[in-house]
Amino acid sequence: MTSHSTSPHADQSTRHDATGTELIVDVGPIAHGGHFVARHEGRVIFVRHGIPGEKVRIRLTDSGESSRFWRADVVEVLDASTDRVPHFWKLADSPGSWRRGGPPVGGAELGHIALPRQRALKAEVLSEQLKRLAGLDLATEVEAVGNNDDGGLGWRTRASFAVTPKGRLGMHAHRSDTVVPVKDMPLALPGINELRLWELDLTGIARVEVAVPANGTRPLVLLAPEETTSPKRLHSILSQLPQDVSVASFDPAKGQVLQLRGRTWVQETAAGHEYRVTGEGFWQIHKDAPDTLVNAVTGYLSGGGYLQAGAAVADLYAGAGLFTAALADAVGVTGSVLSVEGAPGTSRDARKNLHGETQVEIVQGRVERVLHQRPRSFDSLVLDPPRAGAGKAVVKQLMASGPRAIAYVSCDPASFARDLGYFHQGGWKLEAVRAFDLYPHTHHLETVALLLPAN
Known part of the structure; x- marks a missing residue:
């Protein structure tokens, strides 16, 4: 174990401030869902952004005296695991995000853990679920x-984004309505980042879905407009996007996809076949x-x-x-x-x-x-x-x-x-x-x- 940092409050086990309660806990085993089990005065706390064996300061994000368990984020690592690595994405790094005043974005909750340990932890989850729910005692x-040299980055052919109240590209914090502005998505294929959607004024859009096929064929941007968004506003956004990108509007509730420019589908390639996938249609990411x-x-x-x-x-x-x-x-x-x-x-x-x-x-x-x-x-x-x-x-x-x-x-x-x-x-x-x-x-x-x- 190595020590990362110690705050001036490290001698206090509990602290309250205007935005939440902080506790010092020992991180226990991983649980299904990307959390780790910790306990405080008999209460189970599901902690994100930790590693088993660490001592950390956590911030409660979901708590209540009547709750069966609480949820929390790590805000400071007091005694670090040897498997802890610098997070590849500043916006998803929990301690850094909370020091800047807000929660991290979701979607990269194990990015602080070395990849081999990530896979070992996932295997533990699978084995535990098989034993508990199927009665199978099986090492997995x-x-x-x-490519094992890619650091686990650049693999997503699809990405889903929210939009901030100021009309900027964003992503939600975990289990939260908070939308964090983003200016890159390191897990995505280069083609998604090359669209530079964070430079657009997306006022009037509730959600953005992007599909960039791995075979290099034409990408598709799906815009989910708010109910009050005018066609003029929609076409203003369309004009900001590259001409070689297909653009469509969609209504998630009705499942409708309407062509704005180009195609309403992307062409995927796998196992010697070509596949057309429309709008939000399912495809492995x-x-x-x-x-x-x-x-x-x-x-x-x-x-x-x-x-x-x-x-x-x-x-x-x-x-x-x-x-x-x-x-x-x-x-x-x-x-x-x-x-x-x-x-x-x-x-x-x-x-x-x-x-x-x-x-x-x-x-x-x-x-x-x-x-x-x-x-x-x-x-x-x-x-x-x-x-x-x-x-x-x-x-x-x-x-x-x-x-x-x-x-x-x-x-x-x-x-x-x-x-x-x-x-x-x-x-x-x-x-x-x-x-x-x-x-x-x-x-x-x-x-x-x-x-x-x-x-």
Whole structure:
């Protein structure tokens, strides 16, 4: 352990000021969600921006006498871990941000930790969730993805921004309405920063979404205008953006995307296929994620003989068809692929992306409803649900369809472990699992598992 700094108040365990309460605590183990567990007078506090074993001063950000637990940010490191490194992003560095008078931006909550330790901590979370929710005692590893020399930066092909009351590009602090002005996004591809959106007057815009495909094709900027924003104001913002950038307005509540200039979609490339992704349509945000996940899924299913020419397979929560295309390649024209996606716009993208693949049937609707209305048997399934997971009802339907194998792709360890518990109760087993660090410097990870019926 090495000492970072000591404040003149370091001899006080508790201090109150006009903006919050500060405490000195010892940081305990990591918990799901990017926090670390600390305790003060018997109270559990979920602390962000710490490392297990450190002694830190924290600032309470969410507290109350009746609360089961409190939340806090580290504002000063009194005894540092050897895994602590200088944060790569000034605006996301918690102690520095609070010294300047406000909270850090969200989205890089592990940036103060050396990358190998970040991955080890994520593996601890995955193992803990598997044990607690699925009853599986399993050591796990979180694999690095892409270029190991990039410091975990420059991987995001998509970024979401808020707008400050003064009309400047910003990002929210964690669990807060506070919008912090930003002038760079180090986790994003260079193409996003090269737009220099922070130089624009965005008055009248509530939110900005940016998609810059990793293949270098035309980027898309989505503007969510406030209700009172006039068309004249919208076009004034449009005129400030480079001519080679597509621009559209969108209504998050209605899911509508309206063309302002260029296309309302971007062209992505993965696993030998081209994909059209409209507006806010789902696409993996790490530049190397699509190929990484397709290779993991097809490796599991093909390697076990569950995915071959002539097979009947399904891609559930299929998005724009990333896995559907790979499945169609594997089963050939003598096989069949059912591709199910709930979002109408994304399902239309899948229909365009798979046009001409006669073995593919694209169905738009809720997975549980489609499986109920179209009962059939499958040789294997790919399951890639949203963060909330598939849920008990869908898991039962999947097991009832009688597949020989299921490849489960998950972005949330808790819902993944919960669903594994349902599979286990139904007589299925976890045959293999891989975890990938597709979100460096954040607490998120992606998991691909192979599930088989126990008999």
